Amino acid sequence: MAIDTDLAARVAMQYEPATYRRRIAGHDVIIHCHHYNARLQRTIEGARGIDGKAILVGAAETVFADQLAQAMRAGDDEARRWAVAEQLYRHLGFGRIDLSQIAAGVVTADSSHFVEGWLAGLGDAAGSVCSFTEGYLQGAVHAVTGAAVRVREVECMARGAARCRFEVDHGPREPIAADRKDPAIAAPREPGAGWLRSPNVDEQAIIDAVVGMPMVGDDAGLIPAFSVYLANMPADFYNRICIGFVEAMRGLGRDKAAIRLLVSDAEHCGMNTFRGIMHSPEWDGLIAPMVRDRADALHAIIAISNALGWGDWHVTAHTPRSLALESRYGYEAVGYREYRGLAATPQCAMLTGVAAGVMELVYGEGTVEDRYGTFAAHEDRCVSCGEPSCNFAVEQVE
Numbered sequence: 001m002a003i004d005t006d007l008a009a010r011v012a013m014q015y016e017p018a019t020y021r022r023r024i025a026g027h028d029v030i031i032h033c034h035h036y037n038a039r040l041q042r043t044i045e046g047a048r049g050i051d052g053k054a055i056l057v058g059a060a061e062t063v064f065a066d067q068l069a070q071a072m073r074a075g076d077d078e079a080r081r082w083a084v085a086e087q088l089y090r091h092l093g094f095g096r097i098d099l100s101q102i103a104a105g106v107v108t109a110d111s112s113h114f115v116e117g118w119l120a121g122l123g124d125a126a127g128s129v130c131s132f133t134e135g136y137l138q139g140a141v142h143a144v145t146g147a148a149v150r151v152r153e154v155e156c157m158a159r160g161a162a163r164c165r166f167e168v169d170h171g172p173r174e175p176i177a178a179d180r181k182d183p184a185i186a187a188p189r190e191p192g193a194g195w196l197r198s199p200n201v202d203e204q205a206i207i208d209a210v211v212g213m214p215m216v217g218d219d220a221g222l223i224p225a226f227s228v229y230l231a232n233m234p235a236d237f238y239n240r241i242c243i244g245f246v247e248a249m250r251g252l253g254r255d256k257a258a259i260r261l262l263v264s265d266a267e268h269c270g271m272n273t274f275r276g277i278m279h280s281p282e283w284d285g286l287i288a289p290m291v292r293d294r295a296d297a298l299h300a301i302i303a304i305s306n307a308l309g310w311g312d313w314h315v316t317a318h319t320p321r322s323l324a325l326e327s328r329y330g331y332e333a334v335g336y337r338e339y340r341g342l343a344a345t346p347q348c349a350m351l352t353g354v355a356a357g358v359m360e361l362v363y364g365e366g367t368v369e370d371r372y373g374t375f376a377a378h379e380d381r382c383v384s385c386g387e388p389s390c391n392f393a394v395e396q397v398e
């Protein structure tokens with residue numbers, strides 16, 4: 001396929017060293033794997049008594065309508081705008097959508113990050129699984145034409161179809177919600193004095209190497225790396241679905257259970273992603289020579305996660321049985337402030353779960369399921385509550 005340098009420039013990633021943020025077309029993006037994304041979807045859509053699918057679809061349409069608008073240029077004709085929509089989806093790692101029949105109300109997809117995630121970890125699907133793509137397409141139609149439509153998946157590869165097939169319904173519906181945020185925290189506080197480092201681990205070299213890796217979709221729109229499929233997900237999407245899920249569950253008196261579920265998904269994610277990374281040629285080539293003991297592995301993993309956009313977080317205390325971390329500018333806390341203002345309780349479920357998962361991976365034994373739950377993590381203070389940083393404590397479970 002010929003490279004379209006104009007489109008490539010519009011979706012090029014910029015890394016901000018001061019905040020460890022990755023930015024594409026005006027949106028901070030977070031690199032996560034297909035296990036995490038599929039698990040989050042199952043958690044939110046599988047909860048009884050709430051419309052979890054509507055939370056996912058609504059978040060995707062709002063966020064991608066905005067990101068696509070930022071990737072478009074005033075002089076683009078309609079064909080060019082559809083090309084931007086196909087390109088952003090593929091570039092971010094979500095798969096490949098074919099918009100050539102969109103005027104007839106039909107979209108097909110022959111590869112899908114979410115189908116891969118579902119089939120890899122969650123078994124047979126009871127129905128179509130591409131809620132995310134439905135929302136993306138609704139956002140794309142809005143960005144290209146200004147219309148608010150409903151997109152429904154009628155055939156899905158997760159159910160054995162040769163390709164996923166979507167139909168566009170132009171019937172009346174409410175307008176697409178704007179991605180409205182209030183700027184809350186312009187910049188993180190100054191770097192902490194109490195951050196622990198390993199003399200063996202060159203964190204900056206690791207960050208530079210990972211940031212330099214081209215983590216963009218291949219021809220099929222997938223990013224196979226580290227034995228998982230990665231994707232560049234806008235932080236706004238994660239924040240909108242997680243805040244929306246917890247608030248919907250609060251209506252049923254189950255918001256604490258909702259946060260526990262989000263933490264659990266991240267705990268699995270931390271182990272799956274980093275287990276893949278620790279068995280990759282990239283790890284063997286760059287990182288293994290720096291790792292003398294398990295503590296070194298932990299410092300290397302935290303450096304990698306900062307390059308992936310997860311947290312701007314740092315080790316403040318560490319033994320084989322315990323870990324303390326400080327995050328100045330995690331996307332969950334900053335996003336909560338932008339969308340909702342001050343929180344009453346800490347909000348960083350992803351970092352909390354990953355903190356436990358990393359300790360389970362570095363110090364545990366056996367399969368992911370054997371290790372799961374052997375460490376417990378808690379967020380003691382959070383930027384979302386007005387604190388200068390988020391602070392996490394992990395302890396081995398007796």
Ligand SMILES: [Zn+2]
Pocket residue numbers: 112115128129130153155156157158164165
């Ligand atoms: Zn599908």
Ligand SMILES: [Zn+2]
Pocket residue numbers: 330332333346347348379381382383384390391
């Ligand atoms: Zn926090």
